[in-house]
Amino acid sequence: MRSRVSEFFRQHAFPLSLEGDSDFKGAFHSEMEAGLRGENSSLAMLPTYIGVDKSIPSRRPVVVIDAGGTNLRVCKVTFDEFGEGQIDDFSKEAMPGTQGELSSAQFFEAIARKVKPILEKDASIETLGFCFSYPAEILPNRDGRLLFWTKEVRAPEVVGQCLGEQLLKKLDRPELRITVLNDTVATLLAGKAQGDVDRCSGYAGFILGTGMNTAVVENNGDITKVQHNDLAGEQVINMESGNFSRLSQSDFDKKLLQKTGDPDAYILEKMVSGAYLGPLFHEVLFSAVDDGLFGKEGCESIAALKDVSALELNSVLSHPFRENPFAELGEQDLGVVVELGEALVQRAARLSAFQLAAALCRRTSSSSRLHPICVNVDGSTIHKMKGYYVAFESQLKSLLEEKDIHVMLVHKEHSPILGSAIAALTN
Ligand code: BGC
Secondary structure, three states: OOOHHHHHHHHOOOOOOOOOHHHHHHHHHHHHHHHHHOOOOOOOOEEOOOOOOOOOOOOOOEEEEEEOOOEEEEEEEEEOOOOOEEEEEEEEEEOOOOOOOOOHHHHHHHHHHHHHHHHHHOOOOOEEEEEEOOOEEEOOOOOEEEOOOOOOOOOHHHOOOEHHHHHHHHHOOOOOEEEEEOHHHHHHHHHHHHHHHOOOOEEEEEEEOOOEEEEEEEEHHHOOOOOOOOOOOEEEEEOOHHHOOOOOOOHHHHHHHHHOOOOOOOHHHHHHOHHHHHHHHHHHHHHHHHOOOOOHHHHHHHHOOOOOOHHHHHHHHHOOOOOOOOOOOOHHHHHHHHHHHHHHHHHHHHHHHHHHHHHHOOOOOOOOOOOOEEEEEEOHHHHHOOOHHHHHHHHHHHHHHOOOOOEEEEOOOOHHHHHHHHHHHHO
């Protein structure tokens, strides 16, 4: 007999397992290919002009700016002759534009304020790596133009601006070289240091934190929307895979989408990532109250919740009886809350794995058990949310191994920072 919870999910068109791998893969591949050709597609497939075949120069300090979904981190990075990166002068604060709307001048001023003291302290620095966790068109000189904000950041004047140029103006240091790159691209590069040692055959970067995205390596010959100096070469592509849109939506997804800044954009990201899992859980709980899944007291206390964060979702899944807004519910209601939350995390992990598996099997892979594809997996949500990583890994491996594609999943600390330093020094 179906449990009440699975019946509830069925009625709201929320899948408890993902069938139709080939439908997903087919749709995903056709969006990837349209994106590479520059045709209308939910996968932007943004070129980076960054290759993966250079070695890292040692003892040359770089300033790294890591503008993430939640935090802005700034520091200095220097590699030693063994390729180990040393991080100094580290600072961290809230990402500008997440605590209220900013003008462009205020946005770049907030970053420049953190960069200036490092440049003043070390006059030998000539290079900056700017890790930017938002969709940007990268130009051949490796500056990047913001296409639009995601993750609800508010600094609308920055859209359309060249990030490197604006920052160097604020710093009043036009002679510095700056490389703008996406966080998934930096993550791929940081993983490569590890993958080289283990003789991997290919590379990818995957991030599942506040937002979600994937970087892969593509043949220049397939990226027909831009001109190439080296048609036979390869480069890293920022897929912006969180925007994949050919997905069926449950009632909860539809309700949440209507409450976001741009309801038609980043549909996949809004089903799987840290910025949205809490609000999505809130939608699920509210519908469960309406559908009578809780007792009277449970209904009252859940209906009184103004919002639910991803952290709270994690707390109730990890420690149902303490430090979470549901801890005082009766056993039965608490059990339902946990079952609903687990189903949400399981679906997110499956969808994340589906998109990564599809991205990795578009090109013929030369991977083997001995020479797998090295995937650097970064992001707070995938590593901290109870049950996420385990479900993601097992789903990914089962999808890939049946196609004889082999992956080595790594998690390198400070990947966006180290990868940005590598990009700035090698490209
Ligand atoms: C952004 C991507 C980014 C991802 C992970 C998304 O919201 O659009 O550019 O890579 O989040 O941080």
